[in-house]
Amino acid sequence: VGGGTKDIDPFKLLGRDLSDLTKNIKRLLGSGHPLLDTVSKYYFSSEGKRIRPLIVLLMSQATSIAPKQHNPAPIDYSSIIDESLSPLTSSILPTQRRLAEITEIIHTATLLHDDVIDESETRRNNPSANISFGNKMSILAGDFLLARASVALARLRNPEVIELVATVIANLVEGEFMQLKDIQTSKKTSSNTTMTPFEYYMEKTYMKTASLIAKSCCGASVLGGSTREVSEIAYNYGKNIGLAFQLIDDMLDFVVSEKELGKPVGADLKLGLATAPVLYAWEKYSELGPLIKRKFSKNGDVEKARELVYQSNGIEQTKLLAVSHCQKAIGAILKLPESDARNALIRLSDKVVTRKK
Numbered sequence: 001v002g003g004g005t006k007d008i009d010p011f012k013l014l015g016r017d018l019s020d021l022t023k024n025i026k027r028l029l030g031s032g033h034p035l036l037d038t039v040s041k042y043y044f045s046s047e048g049k050r051i052r053p054l055i056v057l058l059m060s061q062a063t064s065i066a067p068k069q070h071n072p073a074p075i076d077y078s079s080i081i082d083e084s085l086s087p088l089t090s091s092i093l094p095t096q097r098r099l100a101e102i103t104e105i106i107h108t109a110t111l112l113h114d115d116v117i118d119e120s121e122t123r124r125n126n127p128s129a130n131i132s133f134g135n136k137m138s139i140l141a142g143d144f145l146l147a148r149a150s151v152a153l154a155r156l157r158n159p160e161v162i163e164l165v166a167t168v169i170a171n172l173v174e175g176e177f178m179q180l181k182d183i184q185t186s187k188k189t190s191s192n193t194t195m196t197p198f199e200y201y202m203e204k205t206y207m208k209t210a211s212l213i214a215k216s217c218c219g220a221s222v223l224g225g226s227t228r229e230v231s232e233i234a235y236n237y238g239k240n241i242g243l244a245f246q247l248i249d250d251m252l253d254f255v256v257s258e259k260e261l262g263k264p265v266g267a268d269l270k271l272g273l274a275t276a277p278v279l280y281a282w283e284k285y286s287e288l289g290p291l292i293k294r295k296f297s298k299n300g301d302v303e304k305a306r307e308l309v310y311q312s313n314g315i316e317q318t319k320l321l322a323v324s325h326c327q328k329a330i331g332a333i334l335k336l337p338e339s340d341a342r343n344a345l346i347r348l349s350d351k352v353v354t355r356k357k
Protein backbone atom coordinates (compact mmCIF):
# COMPACT_ATOMS: atom_id res chain seq x y z
CA VAL A 1 0.00 0.00 0.00
CA GLY A 2 0.90 3.63 -0.49
CA GLY A 3 3.65 3.15 -3.09
CA GLY A 4 5.65 0.82 -0.86
CA THR A 5 6.51 3.39 1.81
CA LYS A 6 4.43 1.49 4.36
CA ASP A 7 6.73 -1.51 3.84
CA ILE A 8 9.48 0.26 5.72
CA ASP A 9 10.89 -2.11 8.33
CA PRO A 10 10.72 -0.15 11.59
CA PHE A 11 13.77 -1.95 12.96
CA LYS A 12 15.82 -1.26 9.82
CA LEU A 13 14.82 2.41 9.67
CA LEU A 14 16.49 3.02 13.03
CA GLY A 15 18.82 0.01 13.25
CA ARG A 16 21.95 2.05 13.88
CA ASP A 17 20.21 4.26 16.42
CA LEU A 18 19.16 1.13 18.29
CA SER A 19 22.66 -0.30 18.45
CA ASP A 20 23.94 2.98 19.91
CA LEU A 21 21.10 2.84 22.39
CA THR A 22 22.41 -0.38 23.94
CA LYS A 23 25.95 1.09 24.20
CA ASN A 24 24.59 4.18 25.92
CA ILE A 25 22.50 2.14 28.34
CA LYS A 26 25.55 0.17 29.43
CA ARG A 27 27.34 3.46 30.08
CA LEU A 28 24.45 4.74 32.18
CA LEU A 29 24.58 1.57 34.28
CA GLY A 30 28.27 1.28 35.10
CA SER A 31 28.95 0.54 38.75
CA GLY A 32 32.22 0.30 40.65
CA HIS A 33 31.04 -2.91 42.22
CA PRO A 34 31.84 -5.68 39.71
CA LEU A 35 28.96 -7.99 40.68
CA LEU A 36 26.36 -5.21 40.74
CA ASP A 37 27.72 -4.16 37.36
CA THR A 38 27.30 -7.70 36.02
CA VAL A 39 23.79 -8.30 37.38
CA SER A 40 22.49 -4.88 36.27
CA LYS A 41 23.75 -5.41 32.73
CA TYR A 42 22.75 -9.09 32.56
CA TYR A 43 19.48 -8.66 30.63
CA PHE A 44 21.15 -6.20 28.26
CA SER A 45 23.70 -8.79 27.13
CA SER A 46 20.93 -10.89 25.53
CA GLU A 47 19.23 -8.86 22.84
CA GLY A 48 15.60 -8.21 23.70
CA LYS A 49 13.04 -6.95 21.21
CA ARG A 50 13.77 -3.32 22.18
CA ILE A 51 10.29 -2.47 20.98
CA ARG A 52 9.74 0.27 23.58
CA PRO A 53 12.80 2.38 22.70
CA LEU A 54 12.09 1.83 19.01
CA ILE A 55 8.59 3.25 19.46
CA VAL A 56 9.96 6.23 21.42
CA LEU A 57 12.53 6.98 18.70
CA LEU A 58 10.01 6.62 15.88
CA MET A 59 7.52 8.81 17.76
CA SER A 60 10.23 11.45 18.22
CA GLN A 61 10.82 11.43 14.49
CA ALA A 62 7.15 11.34 13.56
CA THR A 63 6.28 14.29 15.82
CA SER A 64 9.30 16.34 14.72
CA ILE A 65 7.37 17.63 11.71
CA ALA A 66 4.08 18.10 13.60
CA PRO A 67 2.89 21.44 15.07
CA LYS A 68 5.09 22.90 17.87
CA GLN A 69 4.38 25.09 20.86
CA HIS A 70 5.57 28.68 20.64
CA ASN A 71 8.85 29.72 22.26
CA PRO A 72 10.13 26.37 23.44
CA ALA A 73 12.58 26.76 26.34
CA PRO A 74 16.23 26.50 25.27
CA ILE A 75 17.79 23.19 26.29
CA ASP A 76 21.34 22.54 27.47
CA TYR A 77 22.37 19.23 25.92
CA SER A 78 25.92 19.21 27.34
CA SER A 79 25.27 16.49 29.94
CA ILE A 80 23.57 14.25 27.41
CA ILE A 81 25.48 14.50 24.12
CA ASP A 82 28.49 12.25 23.72
CA GLU A 83 30.78 13.90 21.16
CA SER A 84 32.62 10.63 20.51
CA LEU A 85 29.56 9.07 18.87
CA SER A 86 28.82 9.49 15.20
CA PRO A 87 25.75 11.60 14.42
CA LEU A 88 22.58 9.58 13.92
CA THR A 89 19.11 10.32 12.59
CA SER A 90 19.13 14.08 12.97
CA SER A 91 15.43 14.65 13.50
CA ILE A 92 15.67 12.90 16.88
CA LEU A 93 16.89 15.11 19.74
CA PRO A 94 19.51 13.89 22.24
CA THR A 95 16.93 14.23 25.03
CA GLN A 96 14.52 12.02 23.10
CA ARG A 97 17.23 9.37 22.66
CA ARG A 98 17.93 9.53 26.37
CA LEU A 99 14.22 9.04 27.06
CA ALA A 100 14.25 5.92 24.85
CA GLU A 101 17.17 4.60 26.93
CA ILE A 102 15.41 5.43 30.20
CA THR A 103 12.30 3.61 28.98
CA GLU A 104 14.26 0.44 28.21
CA ILE A 105 16.09 0.60 31.56
CA ILE A 106 12.82 0.92 33.48
CA HIS A 107 11.33 -1.95 31.49
CA THR A 108 14.37 -4.11 32.29
CA ALA A 109 14.11 -3.21 35.99
CA THR A 110 10.56 -4.57 35.97
CA LEU A 111 11.76 -7.79 34.32
CA LEU A 112 14.33 -8.32 37.10
CA HIS A 113 11.62 -7.88 39.72
CA ASP A 114 8.99 -9.75 37.72
CA ASP A 115 11.09 -12.89 37.35
CA VAL A 116 11.53 -13.00 41.13
CA ILE A 117 7.78 -12.57 41.72
CA ASP A 118 6.87 -15.12 39.02
CA GLU A 119 9.72 -17.46 40.02
CA SER A 120 10.61 -17.68 36.33
CA GLU A 121 13.62 -19.75 35.39
CA THR A 122 14.26 -18.52 31.86
CA ARG A 123 14.20 -15.24 29.95
CA ARG A 124 15.31 -14.72 26.34
CA ASN A 125 16.34 -18.36 26.13
CA ASN A 126 18.83 -17.95 28.98
CA PRO A 127 18.63 -18.68 32.69
CA SER A 128 16.80 -15.75 34.33
CA ALA A 129 18.73 -13.34 36.59
CA ASN A 130 17.14 -14.79 39.74
CA ILE A 131 18.40 -18.24 38.74
CA SER A 132 21.88 -16.99 37.83
CA PHE A 133 22.41 -14.59 40.76
CA GLY A 134 19.61 -15.22 43.24
CA ASN A 135 16.55 -13.20 44.30
CA LYS A 136 18.36 -10.69 46.49
CA MET A 137 20.78 -9.64 43.76
CA SER A 138 17.97 -9.45 41.19
CA ILE A 139 15.86 -7.16 43.35
CA LEU A 140 18.78 -4.89 44.17
CA ALA A 141 19.89 -4.77 40.53
CA GLY A 142 16.33 -3.79 39.56
CA ASP A 143 16.40 -1.02 42.18
CA PHE A 144 19.76 0.13 40.87
CA LEU A 145 18.39 0.31 37.32
CA LEU A 146 15.46 2.39 38.56
CA ALA A 147 17.80 4.71 40.41
CA ARG A 148 20.07 5.23 37.41
CA ALA A 149 17.04 5.78 35.18
CA SER A 150 15.85 8.43 37.67
CA VAL A 151 19.20 10.25 37.56
CA ALA A 152 19.13 10.28 33.77
CA LEU A 153 15.51 11.46 33.88
CA ALA A 154 16.34 14.35 36.22
CA ARG A 155 19.13 15.39 33.85
CA LEU A 156 16.58 15.94 31.10
CA ARG A 157 15.63 19.05 33.12
CA ASN A 158 12.01 18.82 32.05
CA PRO A 159 9.55 18.73 34.97
CA GLU A 160 6.63 17.54 32.82
CA VAL A 161 8.57 14.56 31.50
CA ILE A 162 9.92 13.77 34.98
CA GLU A 163 6.33 13.69 36.26
CA LEU A 164 5.18 11.48 33.39
CA VAL A 165 7.91 8.88 33.91
CA ALA A 166 7.70 8.95 37.72
CA THR A 167 3.98 8.24 37.35
CA VAL A 168 4.83 5.29 35.11
CA ILE A 169 6.99 3.76 37.85
CA ALA A 170 4.08 4.04 40.29
CA ASN A 171 1.71 2.56 37.68
CA LEU A 172 4.01 -0.44 37.16
CA VAL A 173 3.85 -1.27 40.84
CA GLU A 174 0.07 -0.63 40.93
CA GLY A 175 -0.42 -2.96 37.95
CA GLU A 176 1.61 -5.71 39.55
CA PHE A 177 -0.35 -5.29 42.80
CA MET A 178 -3.66 -5.43 40.94
CA GLN A 179 -2.47 -8.69 39.43
CA LEU A 180 -1.36 -10.18 42.74
CA LYS A 181 -4.43 -9.16 44.71
CA ASP A 182 -7.78 -8.99 42.97
CA ILE A 183 -10.10 -6.48 44.51
CA GLN A 184 -12.66 -6.83 41.74
CA THR A 185 -15.60 -7.23 44.08
CA SER A 186 -14.92 -4.12 46.11
CA LYS A 187 -13.37 -1.90 43.44
CA LYS A 188 -15.69 0.94 42.47
CA THR A 189 -15.41 2.98 39.31
CA SER A 190 -16.02 6.72 39.22
CA SER A 191 -19.71 6.14 38.55
CA ASN A 192 -19.69 3.99 41.72
CA THR A 193 -20.47 0.81 39.84
CA THR A 194 -18.38 -2.30 40.38
CA MET A 195 -15.77 -3.04 37.74
CA THR A 196 -16.34 -6.22 35.80
CA PRO A 197 -13.50 -8.74 35.90
CA PHE A 198 -12.67 -7.86 32.29
CA GLU A 199 -12.56 -4.13 33.05
CA TYR A 200 -10.30 -4.88 36.00
CA TYR A 201 -8.04 -6.98 33.76
CA MET A 202 -7.80 -4.17 31.18
CA GLU A 203 -7.06 -1.58 33.87
CA LYS A 204 -4.30 -3.84 35.24
CA THR A 205 -2.98 -4.28 31.70
CA TYR A 206 -2.85 -0.52 31.24
CA MET A 207 -0.95 -0.13 34.51
CA LYS A 208 1.58 -2.91 34.04
CA THR A 209 2.32 -2.48 30.33
CA ALA A 210 0.55 0.30 28.42
CA SER A 211 1.33 3.16 30.80
CA LEU A 212 5.09 2.91 30.14
CA ILE A 213 4.69 2.98 26.36
CA ALA A 214 1.95 5.63 26.39
CA LYS A 215 3.68 8.05 28.72
CA SER A 216 7.09 7.65 27.11
CA CYS A 217 5.55 8.36 23.69
CA CYS A 218 3.91 11.42 25.21
CA GLY A 219 7.22 12.38 26.84
CA ALA A 220 9.06 12.16 23.51
CA SER A 221 6.52 14.52 21.99
CA VAL A 222 6.78 16.93 24.95
CA LEU A 223 10.59 16.96 24.68
CA GLY A 224 10.25 17.87 21.01
CA GLY A 225 8.16 20.90 21.94
CA SER A 226 4.98 19.60 20.31
CA THR A 227 1.55 21.04 20.98
CA ARG A 228 -0.82 19.42 23.50
CA GLU A 229 -2.84 17.91 20.65
CA VAL A 230 0.24 16.21 19.20
CA SER A 231 1.34 14.87 22.61
CA GLU A 232 -2.14 13.46 23.10
CA ILE A 233 -1.94 11.67 19.76
CA ALA A 234 1.41 10.22 20.83
CA TYR A 235 -0.10 9.12 24.14
CA ASN A 236 -3.08 7.44 22.46
CA TYR A 237 -0.87 5.58 20.01
CA GLY A 238 1.35 4.30 22.85
CA LYS A 239 -1.57 3.35 25.06
CA ASN A 240 -3.32 1.28 22.40
CA ILE A 241 -0.13 -0.37 21.14
CA GLY A 242 0.71 -1.19 24.75
CA LEU A 243 -2.69 -2.77 25.42
CA ALA A 244 -2.45 -4.79 22.18
CA PHE A 245 1.09 -5.86 23.06
CA GLN A 246 0.08 -7.29 26.45
CA LEU A 247 -3.07 -8.94 25.06
CA ILE A 248 -0.87 -10.77 22.55
CA ASP A 249 1.59 -11.62 25.33
CA ASP A 250 -1.25 -13.19 27.30
CA MET A 251 -2.43 -15.05 24.20
CA LEU A 252 1.06 -16.37 23.35
CA ASP A 253 1.22 -17.89 26.83
CA PHE A 254 -1.41 -20.35 25.54
CA VAL A 255 -0.28 -20.98 21.98
CA VAL A 256 3.51 -20.94 21.67
CA SER A 257 6.22 -23.35 22.83
CA GLU A 258 8.80 -22.40 25.45
CA LYS A 259 11.58 -22.78 22.89
CA GLU A 260 9.89 -20.28 20.55
CA LEU A 261 9.05 -17.82 23.32
CA GLY A 262 12.37 -18.01 25.20
CA LYS A 263 10.56 -17.92 28.55
CA PRO A 264 8.16 -20.25 30.39
CA VAL A 265 4.79 -20.86 28.68
CA GLY A 266 1.50 -21.75 30.30
CA ALA A 267 2.86 -19.69 33.15
CA ASP A 268 -0.16 -17.49 33.82
CA LEU A 269 -2.56 -20.25 34.89
CA LYS A 270 0.12 -21.76 37.11
CA LEU A 271 0.55 -18.34 38.71
CA GLY A 272 -3.20 -18.25 39.33
CA LEU A 273 -3.83 -15.56 36.73
CA ALA A 274 -6.96 -15.37 34.60
CA THR A 275 -5.95 -13.39 31.50
CA ALA A 276 -8.12 -12.44 28.50
CA PRO A 277 -8.32 -15.93 26.91
CA VAL A 278 -9.64 -17.37 30.20
CA LEU A 279 -12.02 -14.47 30.86
CA TYR A 280 -13.50 -14.93 27.36
CA ALA A 281 -13.75 -18.70 27.86
CA TRP A 282 -15.59 -18.04 31.15
CA GLU A 283 -18.35 -16.28 29.18
CA LYS A 284 -19.01 -19.58 27.38
CA TYR A 285 -18.21 -22.01 30.21
CA SER A 286 -19.55 -20.72 33.52
CA GLU A 287 -17.92 -23.68 35.32
CA LEU A 288 -14.63 -21.77 34.99
CA GLY A 289 -15.87 -19.30 37.63
CA PRO A 290 -14.93 -21.32 40.75
CA LEU A 291 -11.53 -22.24 39.24
CA ILE A 292 -10.75 -18.58 38.56
CA LYS A 293 -11.85 -17.68 42.07
CA ARG A 294 -9.54 -20.21 43.71
CA LYS A 295 -6.72 -19.22 41.32
CA PHE A 296 -6.51 -22.69 39.75
CA SER A 297 -5.10 -24.00 43.01
CA LYS A 298 -6.77 -27.44 43.07
CA ASN A 299 -5.17 -30.42 41.39
CA GLY A 300 -6.23 -30.52 37.73
CA ASP A 301 -7.54 -26.90 37.68
CA VAL A 302 -4.80 -25.65 35.38
CA GLU A 303 -5.35 -28.48 32.87
CA LYS A 304 -9.14 -28.09 33.00
CA ALA A 305 -8.95 -24.33 32.44
CA ARG A 306 -6.51 -24.74 29.56
CA GLU A 307 -8.81 -27.29 27.94
CA LEU A 308 -11.82 -24.96 28.20
CA VAL A 309 -9.82 -22.08 26.74
CA TYR A 310 -8.96 -24.22 23.71
CA GLN A 311 -12.58 -25.38 23.36
CA SER A 312 -13.90 -21.82 23.52
CA ASN A 313 -12.90 -19.08 21.12
CA GLY A 314 -11.07 -17.18 23.87
CA ILE A 315 -7.81 -17.13 21.95
CA GLU A 316 -9.40 -15.74 18.77
CA GLN A 317 -11.36 -13.14 20.76
CA THR A 318 -8.19 -12.02 22.52
CA LYS A 319 -6.47 -11.59 19.17
CA LEU A 320 -9.45 -9.62 17.83
CA LEU A 321 -9.37 -7.29 20.81
CA ALA A 322 -5.63 -6.75 20.26
CA VAL A 323 -6.30 -5.98 16.60
CA SER A 324 -9.00 -3.47 17.56
CA HIS A 325 -6.54 -1.66 19.85
CA CYS A 326 -4.00 -1.62 17.03
CA GLN A 327 -6.59 -0.02 14.79
CA LYS A 328 -7.15 2.65 17.43
CA ALA A 329 -3.38 3.22 17.55
CA ILE A 330 -3.28 3.60 13.77
CA GLY A 331 -6.29 5.94 13.89
CA ALA A 332 -4.38 8.15 16.31
CA ILE A 333 -1.07 8.20 14.45
CA LEU A 334 -2.75 8.96 11.11
CA LYS A 335 -3.52 12.41 12.52
CA LEU A 336 0.22 13.21 12.29
CA PRO A 337 1.72 14.42 9.00
CA GLU A 338 2.79 11.64 6.64
CA SER A 339 6.42 10.50 7.06
CA ASP A 340 8.63 7.40 6.98
CA ALA A 341 8.55 7.31 10.77
CA ARG A 342 4.75 7.48 10.81
CA ASN A 343 4.57 4.64 8.30
CA ALA A 344 7.00 2.62 10.40
CA LEU A 345 4.77 3.13 13.46
CA ILE A 346 1.83 1.82 11.43
CA ARG A 347 3.89 -1.20 10.32
CA LEU A 348 4.94 -1.78 13.90
CA SER A 349 1.35 -2.11 15.09
CA ASP A 350 0.98 -4.88 12.54
CA LYS A 351 4.06 -6.65 13.89
CA VAL A 352 2.75 -6.39 17.44
CA VAL A 353 -0.33 -8.51 16.66
CA THR A 354 1.38 -11.00 14.33
CA ARG A 355 4.44 -11.62 16.52
CA LYS A 356 5.20 -15.15 17.69
CA LYS A 357 7.51 -14.17 20.56
Ligand code: FPP
Pocket residue numbers: 106109110111113114115117118120142146169172173176208209263
Ligand atom coordinates in the same frame (compact mmCIF):
# COMPACT_ATOMS: atom_id res chain seq x y z
C1 FPP B 1 5.92 -8.69 32.94
O1 FPP B 1 4.71 -9.33 32.94
C2 FPP B 1 5.91 -7.63 34.01
C3 FPP B 1 5.49 -6.36 33.88
C4 FPP B 1 5.02 -5.86 32.57
C5 FPP B 1 5.49 -5.41 35.02
C6 FPP B 1 6.09 -5.93 36.29
C7 FPP B 1 6.09 -4.90 37.36
C8 FPP B 1 6.65 -5.07 38.55
C9 FPP B 1 7.36 -6.34 38.92
C10 FPP B 1 6.50 -3.97 39.51
C11 FPP B 1 7.66 -3.34 40.14
C12 FPP B 1 8.87 -3.10 39.35
C13 FPP B 1 9.49 -1.89 39.10
C14 FPP B 1 10.94 -1.93 38.80
C15 FPP B 1 8.81 -0.58 39.10
P1 FPP B 1 4.60 -10.90 32.76
O2 FPP B 1 5.07 -11.61 33.98
O3 FPP B 1 3.19 -11.15 32.34
O4 FPP B 1 5.56 -11.14 31.52
P2 FPP B 1 6.67 -12.24 31.25
O5 FPP B 1 5.93 -13.37 30.63
O6 FPP B 1 7.61 -11.59 30.28
O7 FPP B 1 7.35 -12.62 32.51
Ligand code: MG
Pocket residue numbers: 114115118120
Ligand atom coordinates in the same frame (compact mmCIF):
# COMPACT_ATOMS: atom_id res chain seq x y z
MG1 MG C 1 6.69 -12.89 34.37
Ligand code: MG
Pocket residue numbers: 114117118
Ligand atom coordinates in the same frame (compact mmCIF):
# COMPACT_ATOMS: atom_id res chain seq x y z
MG1 MG D 1 4.55 -11.22 35.97
